[in-house]
Amino acid sequence: MAAPSEAPVTRQVSGHAAPAPVPSGPASWQPLAAAVAELPVLDASGRPVLFGELFRERRAIVVFVRHFLCYICKEYVEDLAKIPKSFLQEANVTLIVIGQSSYHHIEPFCKLTGYSHEIYVDPEREIYKRLGMKRGEEIASSGDPAQQGGTLILGPGNNIHFIHHDRNRLDHKPINSVLQLVGVQHVDFTSRPSVIHV
Structure with a gap:
């Protein structure tokens, strides 16, 4: 009788050094949140803002995008733009x-995507690095083309409730599943007409 076959063991191989592992589990995320809270991000006018100020008073869904010329990221942010501010409030x-x-790329990107919620940049990618955001895929861009993004739910204070690291440009966390985690009502992202009542 043949031995039962097992699934092959696979792992991604790259020429880059692996980032420091991100601690797993909410209790181990708190030192990580404190470490990135004091790092600056820049607003659309170039003014520095401490990252922790963005989620000190309330929970925040924070989406790190690969770069502003990534077509997949553009489409994802176009969908984020459809979330009514009233749902979040x-x-x-x-x-x-x-x-x-x-x-300098913030304003054109917002015009292109219709995004009107908060947006900042981490031009040195220091927060990306400390959060263990992956690197991969070489594509021309504005920003590091190999940098991957991710989604976090943070705050209030230095509390991290959820982390998703994008493995590649197609691995964005589904928006409605993130909204559900923070109690925001479901958003219909379909752009095609549909019959609601008959």
Whole structure:
């Protein structure tokens, strides 16, 4: 009788050194949150803001995008732009996008995507690095083309409730599943007409 076959063991191989592992589990995330809270991000005018100030008073969904020329990231942010501010306000949650290019790219990116929630950049990618965001895929861009993004739920204070590291440009966390985690009502992202009542 043949031995039962096992699934092959696979792992991604790259030429880059692996980032420091991110601690797993909410209790081990707190020192990580404190470490990144004091790092600066830049707003659309280039003014530095401490990252921790963005989620000190309330929970925040923070989406780190690969770069502003990534077509997949653009589409994802276009969908984020469709989340009504009233839905976020009802749940006392703020939505923040962090890019990793120059602050000069914020305004054109917002015009392109229709995004009107909070947006900042981490041009040195220091927060990306400390949070263990992966690197991979070489594509021309504004910002490090190999940098991957991710989604976090932070605050109030230095509390990290959820971390998702994008493995590649197609690995964004589904928006409605993130909204559900913070008590924000479901958003219909379909753009095609549909019959609601008959």
